[in-house]
Amino acid sequence: MGYVLGMPLEGAANEQDYQVRFGKNMSYQVEMRAPVLPAEWALQSGIQLTWPHEQTDWAYMLDEVEDCFTRIAREVAQRQQLLIVHPHPEQVKRKLEQANVYLNNVSFVACDTNDTWARDHGAITMLDVNGPSLLDFTFNGWGLKFAADKDNLITRQLVKARALNGAYVNRLGFVLEGGSIESDGVGTLLTTSRCLLSPNRNGQMNRAEIEEYLCSVFHLQRVLWLEHGYLAGDDTDSHIDTLARFCDADTLAYVKCYDTEDEHYEELSQMEAELQSFRNLAGEPYNLLPLPLPDPIVENGERLPATYANFLILNDAVLYPTYAQADKDAEAGKILKEAFPGRDIVGIDCCPLIRQHGSLHCVTMQYPAGVIKR
Template sequence: MGILVGRPDPDGTKKNLKLSFGKIEGEQVGMRASFLPAEWCMQSGIQLTWPHAGTDWAYMLEEVQACFVNIAREIAKQKLLLIVTPEPDGVKKQIADRVNMENVRFLECETNDTWARDHGAITMMEMGAPSLLDFTFNGWGLKFASALDNQITRHAVEKGVLKGDYVNRLGFVLEGGSIESDGMGTLLTTSECLLSPNRNGQMNKAEIEEYLKSVFHLQQVLWLDYGYLAGDDTDSHIDTLARFCSADTIAYVQCRDKEDEHYESLHAMEEQLKTFRTLSGEPYRLLALPMVDKITEEGERLPATYANFLILNEAVLYPVYNQPESDKRAAEVLQEAFPAYQIIGIDCRALIKQHGSLHCVTMQYPSGVIQ
């Protein structure tokens, strides 16, 4: 078994990948039998679960659908796009003149909401073939209805929309936004989320870590014990705070304003990140993303963050918030993290009104899953 750094090539050959600050380089060496791909590994496509009048978006449906159209347009320029919706004909009318329809696939399915990151399948690669792991999504610790969303993955596999071995993991509650994989056997997560009593409260930290290691074939789990965003419903999902950009690089949210309510917690998170080590024992290259200036809705602070970006194979889509200086600085940091990628900003002010952002509404699938 070789050291895993990546993916099987589309032609079926097994390759290891050497990662260098976001760039992927292939080498003909052996690959580990089972691994949880990093987001930058070769993808077949991206899932969006479309907002409709039966969701919490009803009061601002036109505004949020416009945001989804912009996301869909950028994804479909490069990759296949799977749209999950109970109203495929209506969505086709919304996107037909703005999105590359040759790259769009539909799954007609009833849904509660739009957070594909958390109700979508988490894909493992097993001997070069995808396995679609279906964990329970319980509305971020029983906060919101999720019964319909929790059936999407099984329905997609049964309809042949997602290709791969279906693996029932419904005995464990896990959202895609709560974990980050480097593709080499390291998982990054937060204690606040995974140790929430309304998720897997029957298990302690050691038991949860052992479960994650067993299921995802991990060598280490890095637990962030600090960091939060006001208005966040997810109990501090890792994808709002700190993200792998390569096997040795982490981009994270930095707060410099000592008067900001987040300063102490995010500073403690920053200090803890400095103590983390790669599997080879080296400190991570840490890149600080700016804090989004305070955005409120009806007096409530919203959890706007630049960490909620989506890595495609040739581009990084990142959320912007009509804050020119901060939006530009975030793009510069992401370009440093991903020098070979195009960095594309998408206005996500609509998304944060329901306390999420760009990464939260998307789920990537490795090669062979969407066809």
């Protein structure tokens, strides 16, 4: 059996279904027998959430952030599987029961954790004719900024608990976070130089060596590097999932700053120019969809890295962060509906998440079909 963009061929029942799930450009309907790094829109089994608790940095606002996590859990569980990681999962289960979350789609694993950012400590899944492989990279707290000893063990513990189905692949010799890479599912990886070349991740390797490693491990045709783009208050050194995202193999949504007085204007304008210069695998310019930069959100004198690019693609929906900014929240939702016309577009108030310098995509990790066990 071959795979189209990380999904079994028979999974795309017709052209319309293919376009909804994989993108509009039918020229990319190619059978892939080599391993593939699936795009986020490939058919999913479910989502991982690593739930906050009193021993995390969320302790001072735990009720508020748990309400946000509960809203995410509700939207996911009514559509597909949800895997929740927590040191004491019975506490989370009681909370979700009280909130009337559909628990038939929810599984729990007891596991010690430092924090909640599943995007960066979760397994990165590859697919080939033999099924899924779960790649376990080192997570070192975004370049040794924060403790990550417990989070760095989560994937191994999930595999040991048989919560994830797939061949475990030890890639612990390389530091990599899921939020730092974007795959189009057909051989292109989008990333940022600021993050992947930061000295406290893989400082022993230069750019050429890192690109060669990524192409080898992920069976890529190429890596597209962004040299510009950042958000004030970002702890990740410019994760790509805060700046620019594939919506299909031909389309990129990205953060655009319209205010010439904003500190981000020059950098994001230069990033936009880079995106305009990129070409897809057919040699054509990408369809670029600009997402507005939220108005500044400031706490204790520090601007927080709010972004609408931190959306999560589900099988039949897109969850996107909102920030209590009615006009810009609505504008972002409208643009995402253009990008994903076959999916429901659901806003989630992520004001609590941004207080710890992350957002919706950062706290989730999707797993392709066949990975999360029912």
